[in-house]
């Protein structure tokens with residue numbers, strides 16, 4: 001079901017963004033150079049407020065509102081992550097960028113004796129996660145920025161994330177903060193998207209209707225956003241600098257599907273194009289192009305099928 005042999009990602013600038021992304025001044029690899037220290041600090045302050053604003057504003061609100069559809073869309077990743085967490089070592093689990101809690105809740109159900117903590121910067125998403133957790137006594141959700149949230153030191157033996165680690169404007173700071181909260185030999189398992197060029201479903205909206213709308217924001221290599229961890233070498237360098245070892249970054253191709261009736265909800269709510277859609281005078285033309293653009297994924301069973309080209313990121317504290 002899950003397999004992978006994919007070349008290293010290309011990290012050129014693409015004239016659009018799918019999920020929340022801020023314009024980074026330069027790749028973080030450079031931003032961690034001594035020479036770039038001043039620029040890094042400036043970028044950190046600006047981008048941080050942008051990300052917090054996005055996830056506490058329209059993006060967080062959208063993810064909270066369409067959480068049932070997103071859970072269906074990304075359902076295959078639940079088992080993928082849960083299966084990577086060994087029952088005998090998982091006593092204290094941390095889900096980074098937990099969103100509405102799908103992974104934290106699944107792990108809490110699967111490991112009733114373990115304590116699961118979800119951490120997220122988005123108030124609407126943490127509120128949604130808390131609501132969904134009412135029947136589970138062994139899970140709690142904290143509102144905070146993974147880059148600097150005061151997590152209890154040397155506490156978590158298992159750290160997981162589904163698409164929650166690509167939005168830090170200073171990933172080294174975030175992973176160092178998480179490392180401090182990890183027990184010695186704790187295991188990290190995180191999923192991030194590979195390159196946009198390998199993820200045609202995630203970029204279908206911009207291909208179908210990009211020419212009909214005003215220019216969309218540029219996607220910056222290694223900048224915070226959906227594809228912020230597309231570059232394998234970059235991920236490796238971030239984890240090394242933040243004291244993780246035994247780093248394994250494996251390409252995985254995960255079959256996903258969405259009922260056709262969910263497609264419109266997907267392309268009218270997710271991504272940069274969806275955000276400007278309500279303001280467009282040619283909205284009906286754009287909607288028609290989007291509808292046509294997504295038909296290529298629809299199969300005879302009435303579902304849209306696509307492959308999610310991702311990295312499975314594993315490391316030891």
Ligand SMILES: C[S@@+](CC[C@H](N)C(=O)[O-])C[C@H]1O[C@@H](n2cnc3c(N)ncnc32)[C@H](O)[C@@H]1O
Nearest residue numbers: 055097098099120121122145146162163164167
């Ligand atoms: C693409 S969503 C994934 C949500 C969830 N893991 C899921 O799979 O449904 C990314 C999540 O990362 C969170 N996030 C972004 N920056 C963060 C930060 N600095 N600290 C903690 N969470 C953050 C967002 O609020 C959002 O919930």
